[in-house]
């Protein structure tokens with residue numbers, strides 16, 4: 001039997017060796033992190049290079065024409081901007097985009113969430129003769145837009161699964177015969193791909209010279225490389241084929257170079273004028289918090305965060321992974337004195353609309369949703385306690401807003417199984433895991449890198 005002294009000596013040696021190995025692991029992990037960062041940077045740069053070659057070949061460039069010069073419609077546009085939309089000055093690229101659309105060109109707009117994309121097609125829609133068609137992926141998004149336009153006194157309608165028979169009749173008459181007052185018509189993509197009746201009315205509208213503009217909102221949904229591919233968006237190329245003389249404006253907040261190229265191809269707009277604004281949103285503050293394995297602790301933390309930073313009922317969204325979790329989290333937040341309700345695709349349309357309206361009118365502080373609630377909700381104020389994927393909703397009024405992501409490495413396998421069959425699914429997931437784990441890099445810089453944009457201070 002070895003003496004106690006020998007054992008102690010060996011224990012000490014082992015401890016020293018463990019410490020040494022831990023140091024080495026730390027150094028290696030740091031090295032791995034740097035390499036991953038450089039890898040993403042190089043891949044993004046490579047994509048961007050491919051893109052610019054493509055741009056030159058296609059002649060799609062923002063520099064060829066001067067869209068900020070003066071145009072015949074300047075005074076009319078200014079009048080509508082100010083007196084109908086109540087907007088005193090343009091934000092970056094808005095005026096140029098409007099001029100390109102008014103000139104009848106196909107246009108692609110990449111502009112950060114809340115940057116003011118809607119004005120870029122709504123304003124030309126009012127000035128051009130006839131009806132503008134807007135394709136938008138989600139009911140909640142469409143309802144929100146139509147509500148907003150009605151408040152401005154603009155005649156906009158939507159043709160979706162919830163449209164009443166009377167309203168449908170009104171819309172079809174407007175398309176077919178030019179009756180009634182309709183300037184902007186919102187539809188979901190299924191209408192284009194599945195409703196022969198609608199397409200035939202649209203054709204009549206076009207033949208009579210009354211289809212003024214086609215707008216594809218959230219256009220990244222067309223691309224399998226985008227983060228939210230929707231099969232019905234795949235067929236939207238038919239619009240340009242059938243109505244070649246009508247300008248198409250494709251808008252999205254997020255499109256890597258690969259997605260942009262894909263969109264031009266899928267929507268048949270190879271010669272579009274492209275406007276790319278910065279992805280940077282200086283008013284958003286990104287934070288990552290380690291997520292406890294105990295559910296109650298996480299809810300306590302979220303509730304404390306809301307109560308500490310947003311005591312005046314400022315609006316927010318909490319995103320969860322599943323519908324069941326949304327319901328549980330909303331209940332738990334209510335139990336902690338926060339006015340919260342859930343929103344997900346399993347609810348019936350009326351219940352969903354009610355929650356959305358309460359929240360919009362500040363009768364509800366927090367919506368707990370799946371990403372179904374993410375896209376396009378136009379509510380400008382307040383906080384968002386959200387995943388990085390959906391920070392799009394936060395701070396749309398330009399005021400400071402916080403984006404807090406709860407991360408636990410043990411959640412990764414569950415997420416992996418969900419995205420495994422998606423194009424670039426795992427790659428995107430690992431990017432976000434690195435975003436969470438990196439302690440060295442500014443979080444904002446990962447966003448620039450992902451979209452191949454030069455770093456800003």
Ligand SMILES: Nc1ncnc2c1ncn2[C@@H]1O[C@H](COP(=O)(O)OP(=O)(O)OP(=O)(O)O)[C@@H](O)[C@H]1O
Nearest residue numbers: 087089090091113114115116117118119253376378
């Ligand atoms: N030039 C402007 N001046 C002031 N406010 C503006 C201007 N342009 C747009 N807005 C307002 O900014 C908010 C966001 O605009 P909009 O909904 O068009 O954003 P978006 O780019 O479509 O965002 P998302 O990608 O999230 O849908 C709206 O409340 C809109 O009225």
